[in-house]
Amino acid sequence: MSKKWVYLLMLSLVWGSSFILIKKGLLGLTPLQLGALRIIISGFILFTAGFKRLKNLTKKDIKWLIISGFLGTFFPAFLFAYAETEIDSAVASILNSLVPINTIIIGFVAFKMFSSKKQIIGVVIGFLGTLMLILNGASLNPDQNYLYAIMVIIATVMYAASVNIIKRHLQNIPPVTIAVGNFTAIMIPAFIVLLYSDFFTSEVLEGVHFKMSLFYIVLLSLFGTAIAKIFFNKLVQMSTPVFASSVTYLMPIVAVVWGLLDGELFNFWQAIATCVILIGVYLSNTKRIG
Template identity: 30%
Template sequence: MSKRDLITFITLSFMWSLSFVFYRIGVPEFGSLAFASLRVIFAGLVMLVFILVKKKNREGLRKNWQLLALVGIFSAALPFVLFSLSAQSVNAGVLAVLNASVPMMSGFIASTFFKDRLSKKQVLGLVIGVIGVTILMSESLFAGNESAEGLLAGLLPMGYALLACVGYAVGANITRSYLYHVSPVAITAGSLIIASVLMLPVAAYEFPYGQSISLQAWVAVICIGVFSTAIALIFMNQLIKNIGPTRATSITLVIPIFAIILGYVLLGEALDTRAVIGSIVILIGTYLSLELSITKLLRS
């Protein structure tokens, strides 16, 4: 990995970890659906430039719009809405750790539905990851809630985040299996533009008209759309090209570290022992499921 790639890797980790902080700032004022919709729309507007300036990207969108629509729904529209719902009560660090389970879910879906076999190490990683998620949810699962409503209220926010990860995993497998011949920029641009068109009526309907939206909330939704979505995905595509998808995907192991620190510093979120332990277990499971080697990751 070159110094330039390492800088890109760290920068991208920081940009994506900030997205979970932006959720916590913007969602309370905009509402979950409006915030998620605006995120997609701002990202789609940025990526529209790449469609307009390069013919190859336009052709990729025109020839594959049906599949790109599916990728846009599973990898953008649905996950953004679900993470926004989760962000109402789950702190930024835990959201980032749950997001790190995407590679595990992607491997499971690839093995189950796309006939990609998992190694023993990957299966072990999946099992450890599930244990980590259980630890994160343990307060709601084993706190002795007297009613089913109380249990559901405790688990539902994290369930939203996990469903969002399933969406990311489905979108990734569709891309890998059916869009391998399309350039990464065209895939990103096409999926985000189509997703933004689909989410435009939702944004118009759910926007909190008549309510005063703070400058902080507007900055959060613009930054998460432009920097933590559109530009971040461009960086990710470049990183995949330079160092390969496996090492690039390992960025999910670094994002939670930034997110937990930023949540603590910027939002005053507590460093809960249960969350820290669960996070570590999930990261170990993700590391194993990716079949990564620290030595190889640091080697050029």
């Protein structure tokens, strides 16, 4: 097996496992506490490793780094945490696959980046699959509030906006520098959220699940953010962006397996809906000709 396939599989395992780690982290933490801790720990790792990279940035670069940091990391960290209080981790991972589709839509609406007919068809198919997944999930799990799935969809729109900003305004900035800049911008706001989330109280710190939840969040921050970014950068360098983006199709498989092992329900029609979404993602991810 070639190196690029090894990196692709490792990245799929790491990112695909992020959703179950969020679910486990919520056992002893609130969504606000989980999101804030995830940002602070990841930011500390990245800032310690690469703070020297920030010294040559211009004011314009800093502005877009701050905006992309809030859209691409800060708000989604909380949205996913809140969503997984009501919907299964596997469903959240599948909905996360809408990022490439939303990237196409925002690219057209905000930046006038035109798409091919195949991509437009992919967008339509992707959203039909999303509707199928949410409706089937709601009927399979009547005790869960599937309106919370909207939070994941909002997060994917924010991810997509961040990607377009990076492509448009931060094209010449190294990926590691972008990551360090993003987290440097959002670490202090995340700490403020943590302060006001009642985290530093005996009720939380002495809770039954606190230590295990903290362990899961450290794993999520270390592997799901810092190391995963290194893997992805290496994968892009040794292959192509198109090959690297295929991680989008493998992540839900890993997440669904984790979900089933954890007792989550997943029926035949949800599997069909997942396939429909991934077909839409594949079509929307084909090379633009327009």
